Amino acid sequence: MRASLAALAVALLLPGLADAATLRASVEVDAPMVTLADLIADAPLDVDLSLAVGAAPQPGRRAVFSGQQVLDLAKAAGIGIDGTVPRAITVARSGRAVPQAELQARVADALLEAGAELADVRQIQFNANDRAALQVARDAEPVASVESVDWDAQTGRFVAQVRLEGMERAVPVAGRTIRVAQLPVLRAAVAMGQVIGDAEIDYVEVPAYRVSRVALLDAGQIVGQAARRPLRPGVALTANDLRRPVVIAKGSLVTMVVQAAAMTLTATGKAMEDGGQGDLIRIQNPSSNKIVQGKVTGPDRVEVVIAANIIN
Known part of the structure; x- marks a missing residue:
């Protein structure tokens, strides 16, 4: 007790x-x-x-x-x-992370000052652990500044010295740049034979290392051409996907023009294949059934390349 x-x-x-x-x-x-x-x-x-x-x-x-x-x-x-x-x-x-877009923009500016080209800095990736460490106090604005950057143009790898509000000193943030290319592609599917206009062209941004050597990089190589086969949207195009628009259809009657000295001779022939402006196509002379080559110079009109015995 x-x-x-x-x-x-x-x-x-x-x-x-x-x-x-x-x-x-x-x-x-x-x-x-x-x-x-x-x-x-x-x-x-x-x-x-x-x-x-x-x-x-x-x-x-x-x-x-x-x-x-x-x-x-x-x-x-x-x-x-x-x-x-x-x-x-x-x-x-606790803390607030620096938005990735903010950090990418600051590092991109530093890389451009270091000699990089715009195509080099369109895609920037960071070491995940380094970026996660970039945080400020909850009551602070997560604004980053890059004091310096060491960049290898061959590999794209870099180390940036980044300082945030409230930091006594900058911290290293590693990453790499990925050079990109702007590829002209189709906005929507295109049928075989359809002529491609400016309105059908869109652009996509892809890593340069993924671009095929045969891909068409200039929209001028695509606009005005016809699809050789049905084409899908959003993918790179090659010369084999396109052809000149057909101005002479297979089986149609055409005017064959032959230049002989000071004379111009004409005759009617039959196209044995489709042809676009400037194409060489096979033409049959109905009178002799002989096959000759002609260069398409316009709708239903060809200039005969081999003139012997085609007009009887």
Whole structure:
């Protein structure tokens, strides 16, 4: 009975030691300094928890504090700790990440100043761990500045020294640039024989290393040409996909023109194949059934290349 009364007396005289406060094993903080208030749960209301334990990690990072060290500080503040004392307490600092587009824009500017071309910086990739480490405090604006950049034009790899608001010094951020090409492609599917106009052309941006050597890079090589076969939208085109528009259809009657000295002779022939402007096609002379070659010079009109015995 006497022992119980003694314990009650101690509890009444030292209320701070009577409450069952516990140490947190992990916690997330916003401030740059970690205090007892961050690390102790269920502390009595009449104790000062503002005692600093140590500096918080950088935003977005973690740090580990000794559980024994925090226990000693709590005792010094008159706070009794109940329960198991964790060997280590993990403290994470909350933060705001720099938007990737913002970081890409800042690095692109630095690369252009370092001699890169616009096509080199259209696609920029970062080391995931380096970018994740670029965070600022929640109440700060995530604005980045690039102090310097080391770039290898051959491999595209770079290391940029990036500083954020509140940082004492810049941190390295590694990544690589991917050179891109603007490819003219079709907006929609095109049927075989359809002539392609300006309205049918769109552009896509692709890594230059993926562009085939035979791909057409100039829309001028496509506009005005006809599809040799049905063509899909959004893919690179080659010369084999296109042909001159058909102005003479296979089986149609054409006017064959033969230049002979000062005379111009004409005769009617039959086209043995389709032909576009400037194409050489086979023509049959109905009178002799002979086959000759003619160059298409216009609708239903060819200039005969081999003139012997075609007009009887």
